[in-house]
Amino acid sequence: xxxxxxxxxxxxxxxxxxxxxxxxxxxxxxxxxxxxxxxxxxxxxxxxxxxxxxxxxxxxxxxxxxxxxxxxxxxxxxxxxxxxxxxxxxxxxxxxxxxxxxxxxxxxxxxxxxxxxxxxxxxxxxxxxxxxxxxxxxxxxxxxxxxxxxxxxxxxxxxxxxxxxxxxxxxxxxxxxxxxxxxxxxxxxxxxxxxxxxxxxxxxxxxxxxxxxxxxxxxxxxxxxxxxxxxxxxxxxxxxxxxxxxxxxxxxxxxxxxxxxxxxxxxxxxxxxxxxxxxxxxxxxxxxxxxxxxxxxxxxxxxxxxxxxxxxxxxxxxxxxxxxxxxxxxxxxxxxxxxxxxxxxxxxxxxxxxxxxxxxxxxxx
Ligand SMILES: Cc1cc2nc3c(=O)[nH]c(=O)nc-3n(C[C@H](O)[C@H](O)[C@H](O)COP(=O)(O)O)c2cc1C
Numbered sequence: 001x002x003x004x005x006x007x008x009x010x011x012x013x014x015x016x017x018x019x020x021x022x023x024x025x026x027x028x029x030x031x032x033x034x035x036x037x038x039x040x041x042x043x044x045x046x047x048x049x050x051x052x053x054x055x056x057x058x059x060x061x062x063x064x065x066x067x068x069x070x071x072x073x074x075x076x077x078x079x080x081x082x083x084x085x086x087x088x089x090x091x092x093x094x095x096x097x098x099x100x101x102x103x104x105x106x107x108x109x110x111x112x113x114x115x116x117x118x119x120x121x122x123x124x125x126x127x128x129x130x131x132x133x134x135x136x137x138x139x140x141x142x143x144x145x146x147x148x149x150x151x152x153x154x155x156x157x158x159x160x161x162x163x164x165x166x167x168x169x170x171x172x173x174x175x176x177x178x179x180x181x182x183x184x185x186x187x188x189x190x191x192x193x194x195x196x197x198x199x200x201x202x203x204x205x206x207x208x209x210x211x212x213x214x215x216x217x218x219x220x221x222x223x224x225x226x227x228x229x230x231x232x233x234x235x236x237x238x239x240x241x242x243x244x245x246x247x248x249x250x251x252x253x254x255x256x257x258x259x260x261x262x263x264x265x266x267x268x269x270x271x272x273x274x275x276x277x278x279x280x281x282x283x284x285x286x287x288x289x290x291x292x293x294x295x296x297x298x299x300x301x302x303x304x305x306x307x308x309x310x311x312x313x314x315x316x317x318x319x320x321x322x323x324x325x326x327x328x329x330x331x332x333x334x335x336x337x338x339x340x341x342x343x344x345x346x347x348x349x350x351x352x353x354x355x356x357x358x359x360x361x362x363x364x365x
Pocket of ligand 1: 274305
């Protein structure tokens, strides 16, 4: 049982500290102390009753409890597509308990090997990747990995990608039939394939795709994952108009790096997507614009880009994000969700709030 630091400040506890050991001693004389105190804990020499531990634990959990378009998340932190494997790969780092959900790698109709290496390189303020949607394909995912959802302490969301409307629809329908996956994230914004990007090139193409996917997804919530470098407000408005339940803002920023001695591009694909701290201020702006001009609190936003700590996450919340994605930080520090959840919880309390949702979109201009 984890106790928050705040719990030590209670006026009840000093009293317990002195009275209860004596009471325990007195009762032990009549032989029943073990039965009475068997569920009590001792923290820093203080006896903690089980009901008090339960109140503290509930307050601790309630601070970050979030509702994302009808899905209850015990943490607003979400592992971003492509950075957390397929399902429970972060379990060994102990990170799943601090996440509300993990998002699978983007799944396509057929298995994809992706681009040739080098397809990941560091940059001064983040990293560039051009993985090219390498993934095991929807058949193998459903046969080999989807069942992991049942034993995970957080939700499993599925990211899907494709090259045609039919591709997206067929993968979305298969996921929709899998009752353990409550949310489908439609990745229309991958900058690392030659043909996967055109659906977010303009609002009309995006709307045409999402309307068809929406018509074929009956059960799962549908989110659209948009790029950070287009007219985000127009794309978000088109997605909402097409009937999505929420928006993920955003994917990586198209970028490039050159090795000057050989005069060749550092990524085999030539260009790739920039992620990490470099894109954070861009994403804060995108989330703010979309929250204030399109969603207005009615359509939830997963803010995603360059979150490295609780303060970065808090910025996205104030800009309008209901949940916060973690990507690049997990590649460097797989246990980061524990640290970031704790920092975020401290910020919510410092702001005088009992739940993070009170702060969504509360930027003071
Ligand atoms: C190595 C790598 C692979 C990624 N693969 C995917 C993917 O398969 N599908 C997707 O929608 N986004 C993918 N992304 C983008 C991330 O989900 C996220 O949108 C982006 O990295 C920005 O967040 P960050 O700055 O916190 O990393 C990938 C990012 C990285 C770094």
